[in-house]
Amino acid sequence: MVVAEADTILTDEERNASDNDEEDSKPVERRAIDPAKINTMQIEKLAMITELYKPLHSELYDLNDPASMLEPVFLEAVESIQAQTESGVAAEISSLPASFLTCLSEATRLYQFAMLRREWCLKLVEELQHFEKSGMPLARPNSMNNYGTILNDIGFLPMLNELLAYHLNPLCKLLYPAWDEGGGLDHHHTFVVQYRMAEDRELKFHFDDAEVTLNVCLGTEFTGGALYFGGLFDAPETHDESLAVQHQLGRATLHLGKHRHAAKPITSGERYNMIMWMRNFCKRYHTHSEAERDEDQHHHGHSHEHGHGHGHSH
Ligand SMILES: O=C(O)CCC(=O)C(=O)O
Ligand SMILES: [Fe+2]
Numbered sequence: 001m002v003v004a005e006a007d008t009i010l011t012d013e014e015r016n017a018s019d020n021d022e023e024d025s026k027p028v029e030r031r032a033i034d035p036a037k038i039n040t041m042q043i044e045k046l047a048m049i050t051e052l053y054k055p056l057h058s059e060l061y062d063l064n065d066p067a068s069m070l071e072p073v074f075l076e077a078v079e080s081i082q083a084q085t086e087s088g089v090a091a092e093i094s095s096l097p098a099s100f101l102t103c104l105s106e107a108t109r110l111y112q113f114a115m116l117r118r119e120w121c122l123k124l125v126e127e128l129q130h131f132e133k134s135g136m137p138l139a140r141p142n143s144m145n146n147y148g149t150i151l152n153d154i155g156f157l158p159m160l161n162e163l164l165a166y167h168l169n170p171l172c173k174l175l176y177p178a179w180d181e182g183g184g185l186d187h188h189h190t191f192v193v194q195y196r197m198a199e200d201r202e203l204k205f206h207f208d209d210a211e212v213t214l215n216v217c218l219g220t221e222f223t224g225g226a227l228y229f230g231g232l233f234d235a236p237e238t239h240d241e242s243l244a245v246q247h248q249l250g251r252a253t254l255h256l257g258k259h260r261h262a263a264k265p266i267t268s269g270e271r272y273n274m275i276m277w278m279r280n281f282c283k284r285y286h287t288h289s290e291a292e293r294d295e296d297q298h299h300h301g302h303s304h305e306h307g308h309g310h311g312h313s314h
Helices: 012-018 040-052 072-086 118-133 157-175 281-285 290-300
Strands: 102-105 110-114 148-150 187-196 203-207 212-217 222-224 227-232 243-245 251-256 259-263 266-279
Touching: 072 110, 072 157, 102 243, 110 243, 118 148, 118 187, 118 266, 157 187, 157 266, 227 251, 251 259, 266 281
Parallel strands: none
Antiparallel strands: 102 110, 110 251, 148 187, 187 266, 203 259, 212 251, 212 266, 222 266, 227 243, 227 259
16 A cells, blocks of 8 residues: 655556555555655754654764765775775776675666665664654655654664765665766655554555655564565566575665665564655756656656656646
8 A cells, every 4th residue: 555645646546556455466556745845844843853852862963974874895895896996996896895895686686785884874773762762753764654753754864875975875876887977866856664563564566756766674683574676667588586685784775766676574573664755956856858858768668757746746
């Protein structure tokens, strides 16, 4: 069932999908709110949180000590990319530390790597539980997850911007060179999804409102909940892919936003994952002429490749 947020407009496709039991064959696009439409209510909410909320672990809200958050092998990989870029050499995947990157699928460019330190993950979960108990207003993460928290809205935006600019964007430029246009992956929607036996236990087949998605497991204790991948939205020849990816605390799965995926039901415990939908400003917000738009649609084959997050008019 697709659940609409108050300010999310469902497309015909999503509306049909919500009436359709064969969700495995009909992925819906997930979307977040357009950053350009951040309204005064959200700004007032952040001001209220900043004034009234006392964090449990205030060190989580900045990136002053990257080594307390990020695994040594992740830092080493990013440093090697930066060093190569600075010396004018095009960075190569083969030059990453040997144990760093696992490629789960060449055809759909699905990767995994160690990213977040265990203590940091567990502290973030404690922080979110503390936030929830504080009675501060909570917005649900997106049009499909009912439980979880938007990190951007509760004080994590500056540190996540740094994480994207200095760590994730250089890595993504290497793994997904198509998004190197303009500033590369230059903005994001980041949230934590939460699954509990008595609440949401799974997530239906969909693709993301993102160029590239980072999904990191924060624990805590659970069974089940594997991610399932089933091909790229715009590449029918990949639709017979059927890959189940297990979670491991602190480990990141990196995939294209258009990579169709689902989360299998958890069978016990509680699962938290941090999701960053990484986006390219040029791709989304530069205005096309009619001719360019026709040209693009011809190439991509899907009109809604453009204008994500703006809602749809019919
Ligand atoms: O449950 C997960 O880990 C995946 C969540 C997801 O695909 C999403 O939020 O877009
Ligand atoms: Fe997703």
